[in-house]
Amino acid sequence: MSETHKEHPSPTKYVQIAIVLAILTAIEVALYYTEDIVGALAAPLLIVLAVGKFVIVVGWFMHLRYENSLINKFFAGGMILALILFAIVMIERAVGNFI
């Protein structure tokens, strides 16, 4: 194993991260219930929260923060490609169906 040089958060740190994730989830659920108050802000906020949880799990639990940049590039590359391709298809279908 080539784990020798890598930093590792301690178990306590991991539990703290998990608590943050739980709080974020609680906020998400709260947003769902208070949608009439929050209004149009709900969707973007939910997306921000989801992205936040995503980044936390990928960065710390999956260790990407501490990994070689090559791996980061693969992951980012896949994500960016997927996001762009699918944005194009969704926009195209949305436009296609309203014409």
Added chain:
Amino acid sequence: MSDAHAYPHEPTGVETRKLGFWIFLSTEILFFGTLITTFLIFKGRDFPGIKLTDVYDIPFTSVSSFVLLMSSLTMVLAHNALETDDQEKTRVWLLATAMLGAVFLAGQIYEFTEFYHKGFELSTNIFSSTFYVLTGFHGLHVFIGVVLLLALWGVGQRQRGLSLNEGMNLEFIALYWHFVDIVWIVLFTVVYLI
């Protein structure tokens, strides 16, 4: 691979199997990306018929989400335990992760059964088709993960400890498990909440 002394070792500095595994995970992004996109394309469409919003139960799914999220914690604790060579703790956390995964799956099955009773079936309409295939593939991935976790736990149990090589396997199973969790993070928001 062979003759480590004669051949240069990993010019990228990344362990070979880990590199391969991350490449696999990037392709899974395309896999789930396609499923999620398809779901989103149809989500807002004006088509008559029963929709997910007519049948879902957010409190229940929130608890399920929380369970899966916590299983990522137990997974990372299992990995940590192996790093510090605490074989007992490793097995405990592995089992905990598998159990939490199984609870999540049980929740999914219960949820789907309820939906079926309310008339929201796989072949009902496009909303149900996209929903079930998306969450179904996710569930299948969770199931495979649980099987892998139990297998590794079993190997550890039988051998009274995981060797260095099997430790690598734990790392990959952990990456896979976390990936399944982040897909759910996206799914929960995009399918249920928004």
Added chain:
Amino acid sequence: MRIQLSQPDNNFLSAAEYNAMFTMHGTTMIFLAIMPISAAFFNYLLPLQIGARDVAFPRLNALSFWIFIAGGLFLYSTFLFGTAGAPEGGYLDEEVSRLASAPNGGWFGYQPNAGLKYSPGTAMDYWAIGLQILGIASLVSAFNFITTILNMRTKGMRLMRMPVFTWMTFAVSFLLAFSLPIIAIALFFVTFDRQFGTTFFLTEGGGDPVLWQHLFWLFGHPEVYILILPAFGIVSEVLPTFSRKPLFGYPAIVFAGFGIAFIGFGVWAHHMFASAISPVAQAGFGLSTMIIAVPTGVKIFNWLGTIWGGKLTLNTPMLFALGFIGMFVIGGLSGVTHSVVPADTQQTDTYYIVAHFHYVLFGGALFGIFSGLYFWFPKVWGRMYNETMGKIHFWLMLIGFNVTFGPMHWLGLQGQVRRTWVYAEETNLGFWNLIVTIGAFILAVAILVFMANWIYSRRKGEKAPFDPWDARTIEWSIPSPTPVWNFSKAPEIKSLDDFWHQKYGEDEDGRAVRREGTDELLLKLEEEGLNPDEEIHLPSPSYFPLILAFGLPFLGYAIIYKSVPLALVGVILLLIGGFGWGTEPLEEEFETSEENPDAKESSTYE
């Protein structure tokens, strides 16, 4: 197909049979011919070109091969077991012959035509599930090749010192890795629509047929670059060798290759100009399609620059490489005409398109592949092919190919519709269709000549030296046929075209001058190549990839015939294969006979 179309109003094949023939022709050529042959080249050459002993994941490599075999057999079993019915209310006969009971929805399976309502029976399920299985084989090999290129290079083999063929393997692997998951989902959607009543592509249930087209072509367009890039790589090796000049503009060729791969993900809807997409989409994709011609053109000019001023040897591999340039440029030119949206609206679904893609896939990819087959023949088999027969093959093929596909350009522009079993006398298309058919038969003769040459030369061909072409890259520095361990000791690379520079220095004008020690060097290489002085460990053979691979067709049959027992057999095979593989110790591969005199697991060479 060509016999049927040789005359108007013909009935050699029924409509149903014709549909099955063109579907299986396309599907077979793409998934069971060009892709596997390219994969074979990658498999054989990649480790050799980067100086490695093996790929990064040897068992995964075996899995890829066995899944390909399993998937191909599954797909073709449709001719034995498949059924194709007449669509409800359609005009075709109720009963279709065995030949027609094969997938008949086109290699692109457009929905809802290829869905359950209009293509009843099991044939299109064999298609969807067969492709699903074959896709896994390619996906798995993509992981392997990317990791191999990154992590298994020998000393000094920096990325910008790798041969162009290796770079093209790299690009193709990325294309496969990112496009196959998309078609996998699309095929799941089709299978679910056909088998489990979902409504992804059925408007009755709120679905969208155009979604299929998007998903299919999101894969389908990168797919055509997957088909052509290996040939680009091969030609980039052959041309310098037989021009006795380095490749012109190596960095440009490498970056253009990646440029094509990347832009290739952004042109897919040019297959949909006549489908229900918005004018904005049409304009955008028309533009991106024009843009992709630029890196392609860069490569062509670099190849021409390579040949220019070189001392050419016009042997069979070189002839095919030159033929490749000519034919591919013609195909590329017709391709660029398709990028003009209004023009394409006229051209689409006619034989003009058929002409285009055959010029790039046959005149391009296949000519490139033949070039490679002849070029590396001596390296793989240790024998020389028959040069005269090779030349006969080339000329018959070049003539036959142009006689077959050339007229399709004007047949298409005159209005001959593709994917249609018959055309009427009044269309006046008969004469050129007959010429096309004659061309097809000339091609058949050319292939027979090739096969005869191949079979004969493998056994009785003259023994070949290990460097018969005085070539440039390191795979030519080891014995032919290549030893199982590839390199006796890890080569140390000091530059691009390292082997050439070992043999040749340069004078003041930059011309190649054979070094004094070269003869000795070649003798030394031959001797060392066959007698490694260190102990070499190779991975032990494993049955588990084979077992795992053959679980997949069982799952396929289980879905089609709704059979739980078959599904169980499939799952059990997968589990045995998977667990056996996962618990098979890696360490056993590395046990030397000193550490453990009883070790029988590893294959050790001394």
